[in-house]
Amino acid sequence: MKPAPFTHLAPTSIPEALAMLGEHAPDARVLAGGQSLVPMMNFRLARPAVLIDLNRVPDLAYIRDNGDVLAIGAMTRERTIENSELVHDAAPLIHQATIHIGHLPIRSRGTIGGSIANADPAAEYPAAVLALDCILVASSVRGNRRIAAADFFDGVLSTTLEPDEILTEIIVPKLPPLSGSAFVEIARRHGDFALAGVAAQITLDGDNVSDVRLAACGVGPAPIRLVTAEAAIRAGGPTGDAFDDAARAAAAEVDPDGDVHATATYRRRLAGVMTRRALAKATEQARRAS
């Protein structure tokens, strides 16, 4: 399948990119890593008249230590994130999400911003940033807007970005002390989109839990914060029984669709199982940090 014709624009700075998008929206699409957009274009399911290619904007790729948070430029390659010691140590959940993404050649080109802006319901980063309450910075010629992750994803392949906005930065809170994280997913084959995946982070306070964060992907139109499951952990502490309760809660609070790969019933079950496994793993990591 060959894509439909388009005009290719290759800005070299952020202001230039924003101006181009401002001029051409809504007939333009932004090209980041291309690992999701180009297949759609090759199928002619996406046929933008103008493609604004961000791959020559060096100012959009960075990982900065800003004290309490990491600031990650939207065009930072998944492969760069995977290899980043800073991310591995300071925001391990982002690293853990990254290693589940596709395969190495995909991660060579794919970007964190592209994945988040694409908002595939089964993608890992959206669940991870939702779990961590990241701030997503949207930029346009009208300025910057800070969007809470909870307000960013609004449906299948849909976000609250305005047509003239580019996601430029992801602000990730660092892992607190006495904490651990995990990203657990199940897919039919290694590297496939998850049938269900759960991002978990837990902060211990003695026998109690002072913070727990759970978000799932693959089990609804958008990533979902598993609030009832979180409540079960806050109530029951980091125990096996509480993990079981959380698993049941997670299974009940998601509303997945069925498709050729998994029925709705099965995805619900998997949401529960992944929740439990992610909690166990994150807790184990937290204990080691203590």
Add this chain to the structure above:
Amino acid sequence: MDDNIRGESGGYIGQSVPRREDKRLLLGEGTFVADIQLPGMVHVAFARSNLAHAEITSVGLDAVRAMDGVIYAASGADLADELPPINGMQVVTPQGWRDRVDTDILIPDQPLIPHDKVRYVGEAYAMVVADSRYIAEDALELINPEFVPLQPLPDAQSALDEGAPLVHEHLGRNVAAFLHTKKGDGAAAMETAPHRLRRQFTHHRYAAMPLECRGVVADYDSRTDTLTLWSSTQVVHWVRREVAAALGMPEERVRCVAPDVGGGFGGKGHVYPEDILIAYLARRLRRPVKWVEDRHEHILNAAHSRDNVYDVEIGFDDSGRILAVTSSFLVDSGAYTPVGAGIAGNSIAHMLGPYDIANYETDCKIVLTNRTPNAPYRGAGRPEVGFAMERAVDLVANALDIDPFEVRLRNMITADRMPYDVGLTYRDGVPMIYDSGDYPQALNRALEELGGLAAIRERQKAALAEGRYIGLGIGCYVEGTGVGPFEGATVKIDPTGKIMVATGACAQGQGHETVFAQIAADLWQVPIDDVFVTVADTAQVSQGYGTIASRSTVTASGAIQGASDEIQKKVFAVAGHVLEAAENDLELRDGGVGVKGVPDLHMSYRDIAQAAKPGWDHKRPDGVEAGLEATSYYVPPTVTWAYAASAAIVEIDRETGRVEIEHFVEVHDAGTLVNPGLADGQVKGGLVQGIGGGLLEELAYDDQAQLLTGSLMDYLLPTASDVPPITVVHMETPSPLNALGVKGLGEGGAIAPPVVIANAVCDALRPFGAELNSTPVRWGDVAAFFGDDPYAQAEA
């Protein structure tokens, strides 16, 4: 290349000679159809239906023809008078088969581009030729088609329902073929069986899915009125035949070549409309024409396979001896049946497998629906029927609480009963006689490789006590291989003394160029580098059949032998004349012929070729014609029977239902192995395809006959991570049916895995009385046996 590897006896046969194909492929110097670039070449794209069943009212091409860069466009109506449909009977079954199997066959012809109706999603209704594929695809969007949707038939059952619309009106029915055969007392024997059980088994739709999609390049030379066609096909001579017929040209003026082909597995084993259309365009437009399909087109149009439903009844006694088997099955053939009753004919013949069963009766309906056409894919009917039979055998064992391993042994034909008259007729019209082999030995060996039955059952018990679910699955089969009607080979001794071999076999990775060189090198007693092999070129062999049905080693070797034998008579006559020796005193040696025991009396093949020349100053004896070349058509007496026993241990994750294969074993016997390394690769490749079929791959349709799995994101091919530890053991019981003792093995690996996996999972889930009688085996279905809450208190 590396030094020639000869065995102890000095021959190449039986040695894992490295492949001569490797170098060009590893260097990126292979030539696949898409790589062919000719000056002035133009590109084709097809407009394909999004509706499964619709009348074509009109196809507006005016805007297309006016577009810059478009050279030509045509609809089915434009071509209807010039180009007839492909004859539906691409494979004609011999009278001998039709005498013994009750058949009622009404196969539809397949229009190259229909003008009346589209009959499946993906069927072409127009074609466009342009300067590039990009422009051709742009042009498709300017086509103005009008359709009247008709009720789609999404599956076989809907096509059989009362009042269902007809896929092909002129046939008057949606059943392309009714088949029936029986052995012994057939269904009547069921009455007296002490025990009976009945089940329905479903083997779902999946496909060959080679890495290289289909493609055709055609070039017409007006000076010689010759058409050359490069097609990614397994059957160059079939393509030539159909193209020549369609274009009204002698076959000798059409050359069909299959260059490097990126996998076929049966999916490229018949003539497609595009083969003929591209040829037509080249001659009409007087430009070289290229068409390469994209993956989405491939998934919709390249033949699908399997898609059978079996209703089986099995009668048995207290000891598990099977007394009677009956089956009634449906094949969802989709909108056309390019290989007619071939798959179902295989299923009918193979159901009884390696077992001694006195009574059998089967009937089949090959049903036309609005799905993609169904044609053979690796196994071609044997995986489907094997699934039904091997599941049934396990169910017999479960009913009697006897180990499924034991039940199989009790029913297996033992080695001392070979040759064994099955009491049925094969597709070639010849009575089926299993010729050689030891089925129980293979089964015993398979279990040994897994640690032995007793140890496996112990482990299983211990695991269950810990709340873990391990299962053993077994699947045994026999496989008729090396089927006729024939294969052709032309052998020549080149004036330089090299041995030139050309055969009608076609290669898609099997290593034919190497394997046939090994055979010829041994026949001629020359270093393997002195043998040159060409496959898949109709200009090199007048008549050939092609590579499908695990046949090429058997049949091509026979033809190479036949042609070589003929030339060798002349070679001895000439050498005897020149060396002044009796032919009995001569032997082949050292790249020529010499007098036995006299090292100095020797003529090289080069000198013999010189001596055998036509015209003046030749050195032929009287009565010996010039030239050292011969063509032979080998007709196998019948198929020769490969077989295997497969077994696997699986473990089930009770929380997710995920099936992990711990170890998969196949003990496989294909007679003498010409190149053991390549044979091993064939079996293992087939096994991984079978695992894909059992767990991952699925062509799923909705109730509007729309394909839901139209890309490789949804059609899941096994990756390196999906391959379990695999052990293949090769037994080599020679075939008594040919000089080399070879049997075919291209398909075998793909036959057993789906049923082995299903049997293993059911075995693991035996505490729940679980039965999984359809493929693919789904994790979700497995998980359901463990209850709704994975974290409820475990029950004992």
Add this chain to the structure above:
Amino acid sequence: MIENQTVSFTVNGTVRSGEAEPRMLLADFLRDRLQLTGTHVGCEHGVCGACTVICNGEAVRSCLMFAVQADGAEIRTIEGLADGAEMHPLQKLFSEHRALQCGFCTPGMLMTAIDLVHSNPNLTSDDVRTGMSAALCRCTGYEGIVNAVEAYARQVYGRGAGEGEGNG
């Protein structure tokens, strides 16, 4: 009508140029404009890996890049692996281990393997299998491919695969 652009980049050590519409895929540019048909196209949606080339040192799917994006890049394709008549060590190992049958996936497998091995000195056996699951093969069942890549890793790093500490 969208104008062609001149695209220029280094392929296998040599600067090559050609004309391309923006929408022309890098895979098609390599094959049709530069006659480097060793890179194969199997799916055009980034799944099969047959089109994998090395771009600026990393394996990428050339069906998911536009040729215009490669302007100024350093690309390595299968045609650039051998050193004249001498096959690359990985190519030799592929032949020894029977890592190819039809050869269609082979270019993608080789380029995927080169990046996989050279970017990770701590490659384990499991890492090889996981890493090579990036590309599809329909013929071999992967055993030869995995064995060849493990052997290559051993050659490159001078010790057994399986002895690495893995990826953390």
